[in-house]
Amino acid sequence: MNNEINPDATGAFRSGYVAILGAPNAGKSTLLNRMLGQKLSITSKKPQTTRNRILGVVHRQSSQMVFLDTPGIHRARNPLNTRIVDAALSTLAEVDLILLVVDAINPDKASEQLLLEKLDQHQRPVVLALNKIDQVQRPALLSQIEHWSAAFDFSAVVPISAKRGEQVDRLLDAMEAALPPGPPFFPPESLTDLPMRFIAAEMIREKAIRLTGQEIPYAVAVTVDLFKEEKNGALARIHATIHVERDSQKGIVIGKNGAKLKQIGEAARQEIENLLATKVFLKLFVRVQKNWTKDTKALRKFGY
Template sequence: MNTVNETDATQPFRSGLVAILGAPNAGKSTLLNRMLGQKLSITSKKPQTTRNRILGVVHRTGSQMVVLDTPGIHQAKKPLNARIVDTALSTLAEADLVLLVVDAQKPDHPSEQLLLDKLSQRRLPVLLALNKIDQVQRPDLLSQMERWSGAFPFKALVPISAKNGEQVDRLLDAMEAMLPAGPPFFPPDSLTDLPTRFIVAEMIREKAFRLTGQEVPHAVAVTIDAFKEEKKGSLTRIHATIHVERDSQKGIVIGSQGAKLKQIGEAARKEIEALLGVDVFLKLFVRVQKNWTKDTKSLRKFGY
């Protein structure tokens, strides 16, 4: 259920693109899901979970916000991470407003300074969401708010908890007020511009992230091999491949007698069924693609 704001009928309708930027693990994807009122962007505690630009449409009575969730900005050295950062920064070219999300519990000063440097080169309005306030003491929060107020000419600073929704409505009000007047970009029932296959692949990748150890996540990519409706649309049969870089990682993803792969599949299938609203038969395969995160051709193949 999307957040609805009572609006004066004399006020113009507002619409625009909002780029969410932040360091890895700042809570950007959790915040987008909270704004939408349902899950679209995958999340985990591991950095660089989000690798692509994820578009979500927030509908309100007086506005439509096209919100672009982006990968975490950091000093990237590896080819995959460099492409991830480029993806995030590219959203600035199309944004009407930037929403900078920072972690009040565990600040990432180098990444945050990199972001401020990039934003100082643009003439875009920037709103700061100081996230995870449910995990810090009030004196520390007030100190951080004072520090951030002096660090950059933000149009507004809103402390929030994306996890429990605290002050997210206030944040949406502040975002809405900064949008230009204009008609909606998408129909009223739109959630995203992403194809269903992409969302399904991301759901599978999230479960592989969450259910495997530290060695595996950054080496995981998912492709959809088959996506077919059967039984007059009441069943969708999906075949997908989880790609890793090394044989040892393949063993971790499969697990003893296939137990880990089965766990990943079951967890993903439940979310995919909720997304599609039908029964799903999900078959997963695991393939080793040697050093794909360092290979330009492979990066393109997997959409990075």
């Protein structure tokens, strides 16, 4: 037999949409990238890195799982964060399964309480990934497993390290078992539904977040103004703008003699080259859009 799709022991290929939910900084995007075997979703040690729904498809022999990485859930205080959290919660209604990711080192009690309330309302199966076990002692881990198993009726509880890839296959097995039988939604090989322009903008935002401190990560938005493939796809020419809220922030992003902006551009270019597998010419601009995080029109312009 020459079947492209290999059914499991019960004879069923399984497929479904899975929302990855959790508090900010739990390691959701790191886990998505690990499951995909490729960097798609940007990550950083600062909370509130992800701002949009990031779709990534995991292809297995006996299943296809379409993951929606989401922004960390928290009690939002400004218009940008309110929109972002609403977007994350709205994925709950669209999916077959929820993957709740919690940080086993630094639990975020308030955000997790909020999440459990939402999960109670939605009646979807939920798999729990207790993440960052590379940093947790065994007794502490066992008490966390006990705590979580009592807090909610999970389909499975799997301790993992997204960073090191530990137990991630076991987690995928547990999610596969919780999905309904069904055909694949995406063709083989497809990674995402996101346009390359968007992913390029995200890679630039990641470098701006990682290479600056204090308030800058929260004040940055990136737009791609030009994305042109040349030489039969061997070269991509990209012009992008980093938007900040204040003049002082513009100075920080540019740095002394333009050094910081150069560093951001260099790191982003390499990341985009890896993703596109082509040479990239990247030109960056910095612009002040006063208080854009509180301005509905600007939020829309920046895709939030």
